[in-house]
Amino acid sequence: LRPGLKWSDGTPLTTEHVLFWYEDILLNQELTPVIDDDMAPGGEPLKVTADDDFTFRMQFAVPYPTIVDILPSQAPWSPKQYLSQWHINYNEEADAKAADENFGAWYEAFLYHADATETQQDAELPVLGAWIFASQDTQGNTRYTRNPYFWGVDPEGQQLPYVDELEKLVVENREVLTAKTLSGEATHHSWFLTLADFPLYKQNEATGNYTTRLHPDLRASEMGFAFNYTHADEVLRELFNDIRWRQALSHAIDRAEINELRFAGLGVPRNPIMHPGPAFWEDGLDQYYTEFDVDKANALLDEIGLAYDSAGEFRLRPDGAPLALTMEVDAGRADLSEIGNLIKNYWAAVGVNISVKGQDQQFFMQRMRANEHDIGVWAIGGSSEPYSRQNEPIRYRPPWHWPTTPLGGPLWRQWLDTDGVEGVEPPDIIKELWDVTVEWQQEPFGTDRYNELGYQMLEINAENAWLIGTVGLVPRVSIISNTVRNHPTEEDILSIEYDMWTYHLMQQWWIEA
Missing domain, CATH: 3.10.105.10 (Dipeptide-binding Protein; Domain 3)
Known part of the structure; x- marks a missing residue:
């Protein structure tokens, strides 16, 4: 681990968070009834030990070079400083605390608060990403705010992300989505666009002040x-x-x-x-x-x-x-x-x-x-x-x-x-x-x-x-507002960030006033 990395609540990231993920989540039968194959190659769960605050070791039952590819997308750490209050190993009243929140058992409450996916509901959960989940209304509209402790900086040393807030909005149907796009209300989207949409969006770029693109896609x-x-x-x-x-x-x-x-x-x-x-x-x-x-x-x-x-x-x-x-x-x-x-x-x-x-x-x-x-x-x-x-x-x-x-x-x-x-x-x-x-x-x-x-x-x-x-291998359609700067201009493959198709490295975008 690189010294100086911090969670969004300011807590330094250390091997304590790695061991919490390993000992108290992965090896806990109630939180992880079945360990996925990628963490149990050869049929045996991996072993994790810590040498010091920033060095940990992972051992496997069989040669497993694939772990190098897996770790970037399945980070082996979790915010102990926050989640331990719902864990029975750290709070003997965890079941009572869960009951107060209308959960049937401590592990149900723990999994709810630990969820950092697109279904996240706990806005207090510390994260390492560029933005922090802030809220979601009853329609599913989701708001994210800037992580003040995000580790990324630009070549001049300015902390990323440049954009302070993200909003992911849900609309009633495709017709509303199209209308909002054509009128320039969308900064960027791609998720529900199809090739059938491409001519219409392309013809109205000047009116909506956006650019329409086709991207190669690897869907088989x-x-x-x-x-x-x-x-x-x-x-x-x-x-x-x-x-x-x-x-x-x-x-x-x-x-x-x-x-x-x-x-x-x-x-x-x-x-x-x-x-x-x-x-x-x-x-x-x-x-x-x-x-x-x-x-x-x-x-x-x-x-x-x-x-x-x-x-x-x-x-x-x-x-x-x-x-x-x-x-x-x-x-x-x-x-x-x-x-x-x-x-x-x-x-x-x-x-x-x-x-x-x-x-x-x-x-x-x-x-x-x-x-x-x-x-x-x-x-x-x-x-x-x-x-x-x-x-x-x-x-x-x-x-x-x-x-x-x-x-x-x-x-x-x-x-x-x-x-x-x-x-x-x-x-x-x-x-x-x-x-x-x-x-x-x-x-x-x-x-x-x-x-x-x-x-x-x-x-x-x-x-x-x-x-x-x-x-x-059908091309994917995207639109992006002409006010967005510092994004790839090549029609490259889209990535998924914050549960939406987007250009890579959103933290580097900035908006022209």
């Missing part, structure tokens, strides 16, 4: 899906695990049409494999089974033995019952529903009957965790090499998303996480894939073995098509 697929490979229905489970089924339905999708209709032809029809760039990338890995070929799709479905019904409209299951599936999507994501309905029509053309059902996000996430869904849908980000290495290769092993949102095969993941105590045993190819991803994360970056494993991880996924995509 704007909409992707997986079948539930551990479905409770034995017939569907066997069907979903037949590679011919996945090949057929992938070939039945007209990705070029989706690209034109939804993304002005600016995306790339592809499956959700990592974008080109890594040393182990090979052209074509993202193109397996993406050729639009209705004849091939029909031939594969016929080969499986899926006969048509008496009307010749839709196919039957192998047991003779009607084949009818549900694709559940987040009701708040109209873009996913629109692409889902295009896929519905494509699949109907080869005799596969699905319905697209908008659900409350929390409800359908619960259904996925309960292994009750047919088809899991999401926007497929998090597939890049840095993300997969630093966090978890969520797009390359079951359940092809975070375990809390299992798109496909949730019971496989349970089996893998519990060494076979719970869940359903996966096929050998999944076990092999799991071992490859684990070893890849542990291998030093850039070695021959690292690249060999990285290629295997992509190739196994590409060949087996457990996660199927539509169109990816």
Whole structure:
């Protein structure tokens, strides 16, 4: 730790805060019932010790060079000086204090006050970032104020950030968002802009005194899906695990049409494999089974033995019952529903009957965790090499998303996480894939073995098509007020800061009066 760093309340950052995070949060069963793999490589939690106030050591059960990539995004410290009042190890009255705040137990109150994410509610929580959460009203409008102890300075020695206050405003709908943008009321935003918005915003730049940009984006697929490979229905489970089924339905999708209709032809029809760039990338890995070929799709479905019904409209299951599936999507994501309905029509053309059902996000996430869904849908980000290495290769092993949102095969993941105590045993190819991803994360970056494993991880996924995509690498639209200075003028990749897409290093911006 660098001497002189301070929390936003002025308390120096020391290894005391590291040990608090490790001993009292990470190793506490009530606060951390399950330690994530990234802090327990090899199946054993890391060990942390402190040499002095500014030096600490992390030890792992296996070689773990990836920790260097992980630490910048998962800082191993927490403000003990503030949070200990809700921790039972430091306050024997912590349960009573929690009850006074209408929490059922001390750890519920602790987690509430420790939350520094976009759902943060405690404005007193010390932080190290450039701005401090100040308030959030009942509409969700959030205000942040300048951190007087922020560690960053500019080349002249002036403390950052330059901007004293941030406001993240929530509007009723896209129409209001558009109106406020066109009238120049927004300083910057990108989160809900689409390529369909680009011409309108571009035409009104002078009126609104802003600039509209297109940025490259690494999202592997704007909409992707997986079948539930551990479905409770034995017939569907066997069907979903037949590679011919996945090949057929992938070939039945007209990705070029989706690209034109939804993304002005600016995306790339592809499956959700990592974008080109890594040393182990090979052209074509993202193109397996993406050729639009209705004849091939029909031939594969016929080969499986899926006969048509008496009307010749839709196919039957192998047991003779009607084949009818549900694709559940987040009701708040109209873009996913629109692409889902295009896929519905494509699949109907080869005799596969699905319905697209908008659900409350929390409800359908619960259904996925309960292994009750047919088809899991999401926007497929998090597939890049840095993300997969630093966090978890969520797009390359079951359940092809975070375990809390299992798109496909949730019971496989349970089996893998519990060494076979719970869940359903996966096929050998999944076990092999799991071992490859684990070893890849542990291998030093850039070695021959690292690249060999990285290629295997992509190739196994590409060949087996457990996660199927539509169109990816679609440019992202942003607008920024012409009053904002000192931001990148190149149309570079956006980053996420304060739960919004933005240009990198907002603390360096300043506003021209």
